Amino acid sequence: MKITFFIDGNEITLDVEPTRRLLxxxxxxxxxxxxxxxxxxxxxxxxxxxxDGKLVNSCMVPMIKVQGSSVITIQGFSKTERYKVLEQAFIDAGAVQCGFCTPGMILASEALLTNVANPNDVDIRKGISGNLCRCTGYNMIIDAIKLAKKRGRDLW
Ligand code: FES
Ligand code: FES
Known part of the structure; x- marks a missing residue:
């Protein structure tokens, strides 16, 4: 089935099984x-x-649901100023260890900071509750998000 969608701002048409995972x-x-x-x-x-602006797990999205939609990945988001602030905050707070969870954590942080004006610790924990990290114990990630918000006050 031909499926047309935008990926990181570029329009693309692919011939794929409609049940194939977006991931x-x-x-x-x-x-x-x-x-x-x-x-x-x-x-x-x-x-x-x-x-389409909503944070999703791409392993759970069949391609049929992507028809006509816009998908932004960590690689597209990495071109933005907000990404740069988040990246540096994650580095400075020691929130990146093995790094496997980091792309998802960064996107969850972006969603949180976009949707909650002044998140407290509970809001932050809730915002990253769908993202597992085996390395950091989460506290450094929470610190990184607070640091990003402080540094990028005008960006969110
Ligand atoms: S790989 Fe998709 S939620 Fe874990
Ligand atoms: S830094 Fe290793 S899983 Fe989070």
Whole structure:
């Protein structure tokens, strides 16, 4: 089935099975490997992307649902000023260890900071509750998000 959609701002048409996972198309057809596969079951957030502005787990999205939509991956988001602030804050707060969860954490942080004006710790924990990290114990990620908000006050 021919499916046309936007990926990181570029329009693309692919002939794919309608039940194929968006995650597989992103990684295998488009070679956007910043989007990771962890659990493959909608539970870890490593495969996060924005689909029409909403944070989703791309391992749970069949291609039929992507027809006519706009998908933003971590690689598209990395061109923005907000990404740069988040990236530096994650580095400075020690929130990146193995790095496997980081692309999803960054996108979850972007969603949180866009949707909640002045998030407190509870808001932040809730905002990243769909993203698993095996390394940091989460506190450094929470610190990174607070730091990004402080530094990028005008951006969100
Ligand atoms: S790989 Fe998609 S949520 Fe874990
Ligand atoms: S930094 Fe390793 S899983 Fe989060």
């Amino acid at each position: 597989d198309v992103i990684r295998e057809e488009l070679n956007i490997t910043g989007v990771k596969e962890g659990c493959g079951q909608g539970e870890c957030g490593a495969c996060s992307v924005f689909l």
